[in-house]
Amino acid sequence: MRIDGSVTLVTGGASGLGRATAAELILRGGRVAILDVAGPRGEETAAELGPDASFIAADVSDAQALETAVGAAVERYGRLDALVSAAALAPRGRILNRAGRPYPLVDFRRTLEVNLVGAWNVARLCALQMIENEPNDDGERGAIVNVASIAGIEGAASQTAYVAAKAGLIGLTLPMARDLAHWGIRVNAIAPGTMATPIIADAPPDYMEELQRSTLFPPRFGHPDEFAALTLHLLENALVNAEVVRLDAGTRMAAWS
Numbered sequence: 001m002r003i004d005g006s007v008t009l010v011t012g013g014a015s016g017l018g019r020a021t022a023a024e025l026i027l028r029g030g031r032v033a034i035l036d037v038a039g040p041r042g043e044e045t046a047a048e049l050g051p052d053a054s055f056i057a058a059d060v061s062d063a064q065a066l067e068t069a070v071g072a073a074v075e076r077y078g079r080l081d082a083l084v085s086a087a088a089l090a091p092r093g094r095i096l097n098r099a100g101r102p103y104p105l106v107d108f109r110r111t112l113e114v115n116l117v118g119a120w121n122v123a124r125l126c127a128l129q130m131i132e133n134e135p136n137d138d139g140e141r142g143a144i145v146n147v148a149s150i151a152g153i154e155g156a157a158s159q160t161a162y163v164a165a166k167a168g169l170i171g172l173t174l175p176m177a178r179d180l181a182h183w184g185i186r187v188n189a190i191a192p193g194t195m196a197t198p199i200i201a202d203a204p205p206d207y208m209e210e211l212q213r214s215t216l217f218p219p220r221f222g223h224p225d226e227f228a229a230l231t232l233h234l235l236e237n238a239l240v241n242a243e244v245v246r247l248d249a250g251t252r253m254a255a256w257s
């Protein structure tokens with residue numbers, strides 16, 4: 001896919017990795033619809049990114065609002081070439097904590113609704129728009145990048161809801177790519193390690209130290225621009241399909257007990 005002149009929907013684009021990706025897409029000549037629940041922060045982000053960015057407020061777990069939002073993006077730009085699905089919650093808590101209190105079922109369900117069902121649904125709705133595109137010389141009509149996590153591979157402790165959702169996204173990569181290949185749409189996922197964004201701001205210091213220790217090289221957390229660079233590559237390189245790419249400096253998580 002050619003970034004210059006393209007239109008991308010970025011869910012969770014008002015912050016962190018989604019925001020950095022939106023900025024890079026615009027720098028390279030793309031236009032971006034940022035879809036996020038964050039009201040004023042979404043408007044501010046779009047204003048900061050300039051006239052090639054717009055903000056659409058929607059919760060990815062609200063099927064009706066999501067359909068309306070995708071429709072609004074297509075109405076505004078006249079087409080949709082790519083989706084970067086980064087919206088997520090990252091709650092923490094053991095399934096049974098040290099005081100013997102169980103993790104709330106409602107919170108488990110909510111995380112799956114946003115991180116997994118929301119990502120599946122926005123991919124479905126965006127693919128429906130991408131098939132309207134004229135195929136390029138490769139027959140390509142669109143590209144999707146889902147943002148998973150190494151937590152979904154390594155089974156991070158105290159995060160059963162988050163891990164289940166991210167493992168689900170990883171599992172969806174191949175069958176979604178298989179289903180959408182007929183239409184010339186590629187599907188890849190990125191599994192980041194710990195990245196310096198607001199989503200980790202509230203994590204306890206001892207947990208952050210442990211994460212830092214589990215990073216091989218370089219011994220630091222990732223920067224959002226490193227994520228954006230990989231995302232743009234996955235959108236551009238037609239030969240990468242049905243792949244889950246780790247972006248984690250060789251991290252292997254410890255078996256916390």
Ligand SMILES: NC(=O)c1ccc[n+]([C@@H]2O[C@H](COP(=O)([O-])OP(=O)(O)OC[C@H]3O[C@@H](n4cnc5c(N)ncnc54)[C@H](O)[C@@H]3O)[C@@H](O)[C@H]2O)c1
Nearest residue numbers: 012015016017036037059060086087088149194195197199
């Ligand atoms: N930062 C990390 O260490 C890390 C590691 C692995 C994976 N990830 C994944 O990267 C993606 C981006 O996270 P980030 O680090 O940029 O976090 P972030 O908190 O900076 O950004 C997440 C964005 O998603 C939005 N969002 C949350 N719920 C939403 C909903 N229901 N509908 C629409 N938007 C919603 C938030 O408002 C926020 O703007 C997430 O999928 C996250 O799980 C992050």
